[in-house]
Amino acid sequence: MTPPPKQLDFNALFLGPKSENYPFFKEMLGFLMDDHAQWRKDFHPDDKPAFSAREQEDPAFQETILRTRQALAELAGDLQLNSMPWFSPRYLGHMTMDTLMAANLGYMLTILYNPNNCAYEGGPATTALEIEVGRQLAALMGFDPKRAWGHITSGGTVANYEGLWLARNLKSVPRALKEAMPEAVAGLDDWALANVPVRRSLDLLEAAKAAGRFDAVRGRTARGTGLGGWKPGKVLVPQTKHYSWTKAMDVLGIGQDHLVQVRVGEDYRMDMGHLRELVEGLIQAREPILAVVAVVGSTEEGAVDPVHEVVRLRRECEERGASFYIHVDAAYGGYGRALFVGEDGRFMGLPETRKALRERRIDHAESEWPDPEVYEAFKAMSEADSITVDPHKMGYVPYAAGAVAVQDKRTVDLVSYFAAYVFEKKEENPLLLGSYILEGSKAGATVAAVWMAHKVVPLDVSGYGRLIGASIEGADHFYRSLLAAEAFEAGGRRFIVKPLVRPDFNVVDFAFNEAGGNDLDAMNSLNRRLYEAFSYKSGPVYAKDFITSKTSLDYAEYGDAPRAFVRSLGIPDAEWDRVRSVFVLRSCVLTPYLSKNTTYAEYWAGLLAALRAKLAEL
Numbered sequence: 001m002t003p004p005p006k007q008l009d010f011n012a013l014f015l016g017p018k019s020e021n022y023p024f025f026k027e028m029l030g031f032l033m034d035d036h037a038q039w040r041k042d043f044h045p046d047d048k049p050a051f052s053a054r055e056q057e058d059p060a061f062q063e064t065i066l067r068t069r070q071a072l073a074e075l076a077g078d079l080q081l082n083s084m085p086w087f088s089p090r091y092l093g094h095m096t097m098d099t100l101m102a103a104n105l106g107y108m109l110t111i112l113y114n115p116n117n118c119a120y121e122g123g124p125a126t127t128a129l130e131i132e133v134g135r136q137l138a139a140l141m142g143f144d145p146k147r148a149w150g151h152i153t154s155g156g157t158v159a160n161y162e163g164l165w166l167a168r169n170l171k172s173v174p175r176a177l178k179e180a181m182p183e184a185v186a187g188l189d190d191w192a193l194a195n196v197p198v199r200r201s202l203d204l205l206e207a208a209k210a211a212g213r214f215d216a217v218r219g220r221t222a223r224g225t226g227l228g229g230w231k232p233g234k235v236l237v238p239q240t241k242h243y244s245w246t247k248a249m250d251v252l253g254i255g256q257d258h259l260v261q262v263r264v265g266e267d268y269r270m271d272m273g274h275l276r277e278l279v280e281g282l283i284q285a286r287e288p289i290l291a292v293v294a295v296v297g298s299t300e301e302g303a304v305d306p307v308h309e310v311v312r313l314r315r316e317c318e319e320r321g322a323s324f325y326i327h328v329d330a331a332y333g334g335y336g337r338a339l340f341v342g343e344d345g346r347f348m349g350l351p352e353t354r355k356a357l358r359e360r361r362i363d364h365a366e367s368e369w370p371d372p373e374v375y376e377a378f379k380a381m382s383e384a385d386s387i388t389v390d391p392h393k394m395g396y397v398p399y400a401a402g403a404v405a406v407q408d409k410r411t412v413d414l415v416s417y418f419a420a421y422v423f424e425k426k427e428e429n430p431l432l433l434g435s436y437i438l439e440g441s442k443a444g445a446t447v448a449a450v451w452m453a454h455k456v457v458p459l460d461v462s463g464y465g466r467l468i469g470a471s472i473e474g475a476d477h478f479y480r481s482l483l484a485a486e487a488f489e490a491g492g493r494r495f496i497v498k499p500l501v502r503p504d505f506n507v508v509d510f511a512f513n514e515a516g517g518n519d520l521d522a523m524n525s526l527n528r529r530l531y532e533a534f535s536y537k538s539g540p541v542y543a544k545d546f547i548t549s550k551t552s553l554d555y556a557e558y559g560d561a562p563r564a565f566v567r568s569l570g571i572p573d574a575e576w577d578r579v580r581s582v583f584v585l586r587s588c589v590l591t592p593y594l595s596k597n598t599t600y601a602e603y604w605a606g607l608l609a610a611l612r613a614k615l616a617e618l
């Protein structure tokens, strides 16, 4: 008999909704404090203490200590009164859940050393860890770890900025070459200069290096000359984009007018027909395309764009002399790639993935997750130029931990502000992270938290794959309950509920309507009031039975994508045309515990009862 496959017990990963793992956690806290205190003592053990035990008895000393004690007690009270109970399966709101004990302990231990990863000197240990986790994330994205690189950012927003920063500077390389090293791009007209493929631009830069002309060329890229009259081109994003893209266009000087929204379908995935139409139109008009952004796990719906189709489209464009940068915004869904990575690091086939999960007691048999389009999208991420992936979302790591992974580390030279060619030094550790990332001083503790998480939870099907697989299973239970829910009675009225769309990942959006109700304003107001009852802003959180989040799907952002959903709730099309906005409840199911049938059944029964009671009141 073959031994059972390796798998993590996620009961041992978190402190737990009832602090089930408190004894272990506390023991580790004691260990890390003792360990750190001893470290201080061991640094020149013969040095005298700075103050004596006698001095510690001084009334002023006692008074000062008391301040810390009191401030801490005040903070503790404030936090207990005004915090979200993320840890509980009763919380299905934003993209957050309990964080891994390993990550929390790593953070707590490291914060005592207060390392700063801006420069190597500020944190030798954690700078090395950052390079290591950057490489791990790049490998998870399917990039070749020898050619790729990645690093930790404060979040997905900054990671998106960095992706666009690289894209912008890269797009200006051929133009810079034309000025500073014209022989390298001889014969290329303006259109051709604006459409040099990413890889080719980087090869040209390397040639400039070899010719000793690198600094001259780089000085003529957008980073040196600014945009001036130059237009880097359009950035195409799906309507489901995170608003950080709008900010990025502003911050990087490209301008929000150059952000082009691609329609999404009723499944909230980027509509490839529309993308093709837009790309074709831009090519016909000789308007360069700076980048196409695909989203893997949209913020409001968890939708997964067809990355593979975007990659294919670029290939087709390149055959016709047009090219663009591809960034995948997988801030939310990025860690989900672990579902498909076997313990040998290989990206598995679809049946193989299903089997590997089944063997680890995550059975997506009913949902048949993922559908082949979602599978292909995850697979094709390895073809992107850069990817945003947030450890503080599906990595179950505390804030603030985002990350960006880049396919070709030669891009770094385009943004570096110290020695050029940072990766050409013998030691692979770039010593001055701060000189070629957007941020400066940054917490080494965050990096340690990510490193610990990856150490305990492997970035493959046995680790994150199983954990996230369980969260998807929980989301699917929820989706199915909503789908199957019959009209029910509350306070003498009858209500129906519908899920927005079958989840690509683990976000479930849904809305209620009074049976027979045909007024969209009334339906929106009903769901808004439900949201108010099932959300938390301030005051005693103990009074809350269930917590969810919400979103509004408006015509301005989503076009007609929500029309069919609104119709499914019995609202006539004319109402959608009149109101053009639908308010929905939104549940990000990050917890793995709702994959358990018994826990889930209790959850659903409790939620339904609470909803009924509330509906009866409204």
Ligand SMILES: *Cc1c(COP(=O)(O)O)cnc(C)c1O
Binding pocket: 154, 155, 156, 157, 158, 160, 242, 244, 295, 297, 298, 299, 329, 330, 331, 332, 390, 402
């Ligand atoms: C959350 C999110 C972001 C922004 O990430 P932060 O860590 O909040 O800065 C960007 N894109 C997507 C798709 C997201 O879900």
